[in-house]
Amino acid sequence: MDSLCFQSLGPSFSYGVFLPSSQAAVYAAHAAAQISGKIAFVRISAHPKDLLFAASGLYIAWADRIAVVVEIPGDLPHEFSTALKTVARTVLKAQSLPLCSEEPLEFPLVVTGKNEELDAFSKALSSWQPRIPSNSTKPLLPQPLKESQQLLRQAKKPILLAGGGAIPFLIPLLEWAERSKIPVLLTARATTIPFPVHKSLIARSFSIPVVPSGNLVGVRMLLSADLIIAVGSALSEVDGFGLKEMRPYRAKLLHIGTSLSEASAALCTLHLPLTGEEWLSLLTGEQPYVGASWEGWCEKVQRWSERWHRILEESAAQEAKKDFISPFFAAYTLTRYAPNDTIFVSEGGACGMQIWATLWLKPFVFPCQTGCIGVTLPFSLGVQAAYPRNPVWNILGDGAFFYYPELLAIMAEQRLPIVTFVFNDACYGAIRLGQTFFFGSRYIATDLPSPEFSAIAREYGCDSYRVDHPQELLELLPHLRTTSHPVVVDLRIPKDSLPIAGGNFVLAEFDGVTRTNLGSLFKSTFKAIFTGKLPLNTLRMGRKMLIP
Amino acid sequence: MDPSEFFADTTKKLSGGEYLALLMETLEIPYLFTLPGSQDLPILDATPNYAPNMRIVATRNERVSVHIAEGYGKASGRIAVTLPTLGPGIANELPGLYSAFLSHAPLLSLTPAQPPNKLSRISEVFQGLDPQPLLKPITKRCLRCETASDLGAMFIELAFLALADPKGPVHLEIPFPLLFTRSRYPLPNQEGIRKSLHNKVGTPTQGKPRGFLVTDSPHPESTAPFPQRVTSGFQLLSPGIPEATAPFALGVALAYPDLPVLIPVTQELLKRSLDTLWIAEELGISLFLGYKETSDEKRGGDLFPWIPSRKPLPILSEDASLPPGLFFIVL
Numbered sequence: 001m002d003s004l005c006f007q008s009l010g011p012s013f014s015y016g017v018f019l020p021s022s023q024a025a026v027y028a029a030h031a032a033a034q035i036s037g038k039i040a041f042v043r044i045s046a047h048p049k050d051l052l053f054a055a056s057g058l059y060i061a062w063a064d065r066i067a068v069v070v071e072i073p074g075d076l077p078h079e080f081s082t083a084l085k086t087v088a089r090t091v092l093k094a095q096s097l098p099l100c101s102e103e104p105l106e107f108p109l110v111v112t113g114k115n116e117e118l119d120a121f122s123k124a125l126s127s128w129q130p131r132i133p134s135n136s137t138k139p140l141l142p143q144p145l146k147e148s149q150q151l152l153r154q155a156k157k158p159i160l161l162a163g164g165g166a167i168p169f170l171i172p173l174l175e176w177a178e179r180s181k182i183p184v185l186l187t188a189r190a191t192t193i194p195f196p197v198h199k200s201l202i203a204r205s206f207s208i209p210v211v212p213s214g215n216l217v218g219v220r221m222l223l224s225a226d227l228i229i230a231v232g233s234a235l236s237e238v239d240g241f242g243l244k245e246m247r248p249y250r251a252k253l254l255h256i257g258t259s260l261s262e263a264s265a266a267l268c269t270l271h272l273p274l275t276g277e278e279w280l281s282l283l284t285g286e287q288p289y290v291g292a293s294w295e296g297w298c299e300k301v302q303r304w305s306e307r308w309h310r311i312l313e314e315s316a317a318q319e320a321k322k323d324f325i326s327p328f329f330a331a332y333t334l335t336r337y338a339p340n341d342t343i344f345v346s347e348g349g350a351c352g353m354q355i356w357a358t359l360w361l362k363p364f365v366f367p368c369q370t371g372c373i374g375v376t377l378p379f380s381l382g383v384q385a386a387y388p389r390n391p392v393w394n395i396l397g398d399g400a401f402f403y404y405p406e407l408l409a410i411m412a413e414q415r416l417p418i419v420t421f422v423f424n425d426a427c428y429g430a431i432r433l434g435q436t437f438f439f440g441s442r443y444i445a446t447d448l449p450s451p452e453f454s455a456i457a458r459e460y461g462c463d464s465y466r467v468d469h470p471q472e473l474l475e476l477l478p479h480l481r482t483t484s485h486p487v488v489v490d491l492r493i494p495k496d497s498l499p500i501a502g503g504n505f506v507l508a509e510f511d512g513v514t515r516t517n518l519g520s521l522f523k524s525t526f527k528a529i530f531t532g533k534l535p536l537n538t539l540r541m542g543r544k545m546l547i548p
Numbered sequence: 549m550d551p552s553e554f555f556a557d558t559t560k561k562l563s564g565g566e567y568l569a570l571l572m573e574t575l576e577i578p579y580l581f582t583l584p585g586s587q588d589l590p591i592l593d594a595t596p597n598y599a600p601n602m603r604i605v606a607t608r609n610e611r612v613s614v615h616i617a618e619g620y621g622k623a624s625g626r627i628a629v630t631l632p633t634l635g636p637g638i639a640n641e642l643p644g645l646y647s648a649f650l651s652h653a654p655l656l657s658l659t660p661a662q663p664p665n666k667l668s669r670i671s672e673v674f675q676g677l678d679p680q681p682l683l684k685p686i687t688k689r690c691l692r693c694e695t696a697s698d699l700g701a702m703f704i705e706l707a708f709l710a711l712a713d714p715k716g717p718v719h720l721e722i723p724f725p726l727l728f729t730r731s732r733y734p735l736p737n738q739e740g741i742r743k744s745l746h747n748k749v750g751t752p753t754q755g756k757p758r759g760f761l762v763t764d765s766p767h768p769e770s771t772a773p774f775p776q777r778v779t780s781g782f783q784l785l786s787p788g789i790p791e792a793t794a795p796f797a798l799g800v801a802l803a804y805p806d807l808p809v810l811i812p813v814t815q816e817l818l819k820r821s822l823d824t825l826w827i828a829e830e831l832g833i834s835l836f837l838g839y840k841e842t843s844d845e846k847r848g849g850d851l852f853p854w855i856p857s858r859k860p861l862p863i864l865s866e867d868a869s870l871p872p873g874l875f876f877i878v879l
Contacts, residue, residue, distance in 0.1 A: 020820065021791070023643075048685075049789050052642040055682060056611075059639040063676070079685040086681045087639075236672040244665065263668040370675050372636030374609065399583075402608035402823035409819060428606075434586040435593070444592045445584045445606040451826055460819070508674035509586045512663055513728040 026057030028382030037194030046074040063369035155227035164189035165232025214356030237508040350429030353502025374403030411486035412461030457488035555734040565590025569598035581613035585633020587660035587724035614644025615792035619799020635675030650788030660724035690719040696731035757783040759808035762797035764790035794821035
């Protein structure tokens, strides 16, 4: 993440929401920070148990570089201080806030001190606007700049890849891309942009394609581009970079950012250690690099986007006629019929992949770099605290329901209108896919007989429904759009669904073993197709999108 | 102890997953508690052929896996194995390992790890995490296996270390490509290992108790909800942290399925322990939940109408020949 990300964070706020564990509290803060773009504070005790619960939550924030501050009254035992440095990008004492320092703070952050010192720290941090670290003391050498201009001039099919570090200046960056007629692809992290930025993005209505991560349009863009201009991206595996077994792009890679690791810089054709704003200011006075060489490229990507939406719509219409709810139909329907200002919350697993496929530039909270499960319910409390007037719709799998079911009681007590859809296929769907593709459909430890989630939800004080047919879901939606009470919807879906998106997560997960197990992969995949384990409609959707 | 003496000169070509399953069978590991992940599938896939006597219990939360293993280890003195996935999986285990560390419960946690060639970019690797600094304060030992040739010796060394006094949790990380690829592994000397193992495993109880009473605290007043005449002759066991109580009790019940296991519960504990109760139902394990009813709270049994075999009982009778299930004892 580019250090510029902090600049966009205005006044911070902390929460009066008390959660059953410091892990749940950190998760809630993570989501609040991610969706609001502000810093979120969590105060926990210095007891090793609480530190470890917090550490297990902080890891997810560390991976996505979320602006969470964990405040710990007292001193940390030395061994735990070392441990926390694994999952916090900064660990410091409250007295040492570098108010005048030019060094940026990296988040998440752990701070220790007495209670009054922590109070002063959080107050100071709330109003602190750091100076933007710039390269002014080390002016960019003319040669790298010339090389970047050369790359732009030679390109015929450039794309702008906007990462999490570009979020603070996303709109000016997209305006430059619009002038230059360069289509934009958001990384996974940038797809989960804060709500205020998202509103600006939608209001601005760009004439170039702005494509979120996780769908087949993005795949085609990566495969077809000859130049990727990556701004504010850490070049993570989830976005297709640094994989050992494959390189899902053929393009040259021009990276702009100030905090790229050496190993990641080695992936680049050219790395410019500029902040995004510095780079933009270098280009603002220049003529856009649109030449005859890439005329028509933007329109082509636009047509892919339109085709993708058409495929989704047609497929959903077909799925609506079936006598069972397919997870694709459920995901598509929820994302289309939710109220306009709904914030979606989801997590890893097969249901998360379905949401990535169907969600297009809507406010979304997701653990991108870890794809973990068990975060949705605490995340949603954080989102609700940050935006109490917005509907919050959760999508989680049955395998994740039991991490924090007691939070449903908090939702009911506080009458929070959070709607939770449980994609209940009685298995760990994403893991089961691995068994389908690599292990000859031998399913061990992935079947999950489950109780009636709707009955549990009722016991916790929520409204609840069980839904088995597409028509039932369509009939329920008008009520869900206007509910003022928490609702849990137990969606009964079949096993062995194949998400149309989420391949980026799968590629990253199995990177290092796919090539050496190609034999098992082919054998198991053919077996799955011929025994009807894989739904062919998903393969058809993919073929329509990728092969004209 | 020199772990290498437990291996024969003969080798066999196996995947890392198959080899680990074979080692677990050799050590007579009775249970593998897991919330499966993609990278540990080779171990699970190998268990029917290489560890047919080991039962896999799929939990709904990695921390709960460890708490169950903690209860099992504390009651029986034997080790069970937990298998979280890498990254968020092992992160979720941390409080559980701490609990086992505090209560001196032997258990072995196995995790797939990112291969060495990804460590320089661990921040950008999907589910990348170096858990060693997090595990060091809360395990007796945590090791990272780098090559196939180290795997067997490390596994045996850690298993015996977990059982050595003071007992406690241990952890082994294995680069996940090793689990998928086939290499030549030395076959374990099953007889020698089992003989040493039986010498190590003591009986933690002085004579066989009438049953077990699991409380969130070892202090006598925490047993108050149960009448003395009911719990006389019962052994009191407690986990390291209170959050572990219900799954810990399940682990105790797995160790001694023919003895009653009592847990004083509150509504709060019940609401936090749904997954444990559901797993107990799935496994056919009996737990006796002592619930002190207050006028403004629901009866324990009514909290779980979805549990088909719940039966409220006024008192625990001497004749414990009851079918398996969850029993709410209203006190």
